Amino acid sequence: MITIDRVTKRFKAAPAKASGLGALFKRPAAAYVEAVKGVSLSATNGRITGLLGPNGAGKTTTLRMLAGLFAPDSGGIDVDGIDVTRAPQQALARMGILGDAHGLYPRLTARENIVYFGRLQGMSREAALARSEALSDLLDLKKVIDRRTEGFSQGERMKTALARALVHDPANIVLDEPTNGLDVLATRSLREALRHLARDQGKCIVFSTHIMQEVEYLCDEVVVVSRGSSVAHGSIPALKQQAGQERFEDAFVALAFPDLKETA
The missing domain is CATH 3.40.50.300 (P-loop containing nucleotide triphosphate hydrolases)
Known part of the structure; x- marks a missing residue:
């Protein structure tokens, strides 16, 4: 929960720059x-x-x-x-947090990105590898799981980043504008995965969006x-x-x- x-x-904003005579006598206060x-x-x-x-x-x-x-x-x-x-x-x-920047390591494969974050979460290599395989099935990453992420499409990058966030099987999932830049098929794939995680695996999912359709298709609570x-x-x-x-x-x-x- x-x-x-x-x-x-x-947040402290940068002060506006004064011009003319005002700049000689007083610097504007920070807002x-x-x-x-x-x-x-x-x-x-x-x-x-x-x-x-x-x-x-x-x-x-x-x-x-x-x-x-x-x-x-x-x-x-x-x-x-x-x-x-x-x-x-x-x-x-x-x-498991999927922010607005996906930040994959381009020289690593999708699997290596996922396993690396599993290791950072304290998982054994064997457990992280097994989890990467399960997530590649869930998120339809089989075709690209052993390719370097450099050159991935936006949808492939998003799904790899989501798999990385889910590698330690967290109870709570947080996503910030997850469908930004995705095409129709990638968006549909993401929706199906989120429904499965919530309905079938009992995860608590929170995501932000400004898209009405996403809310209507997915949300139990808004x-x-x-x-x-x-x-x-x-x-x-x-x-x-x-x-x-x-x-x-x-x-x-x-x-x-x-x-x-x-x-x-």
């Missing part, structure tokens, strides 16, 4: 950017929870805090009851994020009912941008 409780995060103002999420086993919001809404920053890359200014994040801020290594051991805050959560039927809309896209717009006025 993953719990994110009212987290906030702001702060509030990337996350209050996001909450509760994701449980056997379910896919979507973090849905427009670009710049704070989704990636929230997931980076979940991954322990930096601590929230306030609020809390737990993974299976482990506080990510206080025990990041223990929490990370319970997660958290709508807008301008750095979570503004609604629930199943797709519940969110449509809450917004008073028949189409999910219309419901999202009504919930995420309540002050938006339609123009003729």
Whole structure:
């Protein structure tokens, strides 16, 4: 289970450059950017929870805090009851994380990339090799598993990176915009794999996206994020009912941008 409780995060922005006489007397004060103002999420086993919001809404920053890359200014994040801020290594051991950069080692084969990360997770070479074989079946990597990843298509890179994240068989899976740049077939393959991991293997899956179709096809639960805050959560039927809309896209717009006025 993953719990994110009212987290906030702001970053110091580079000060604007003064020009003219102003530059001689006073340097502009540094400003702060509030990337996350209050996001909450509760994701449980056997379910896919979507973090849905427009670009710049704070989704990636929230997931980076979940991954322990930096601590929230306030609020809390737990993974299976482990506080990510206080025990990041223990929490990370319970997660498989696919970030927005896949970062494969190009001179290694797909299998070698997967096994290497298995070894980093404390697995024996034999166990990591066996796991790489199982994941190549699950993610349809058989044709490329022993090829160097240099020159891989975007879909092949994504599936290899996902296999690498899953090599230690984590209970929780976190994905940031996983279908970015994928073609139709690669996207369909990823959806099928995620459904299998959640429904058949009981994994807790959290993924961020700004694509309505991904949420409608995959998610059991949705958290709508807008301008750095979570503004609604629930199943797709519940969110449509809450917004008073028949189409999910219309419901999202009504919930995420309540002050938006339609123009003729």
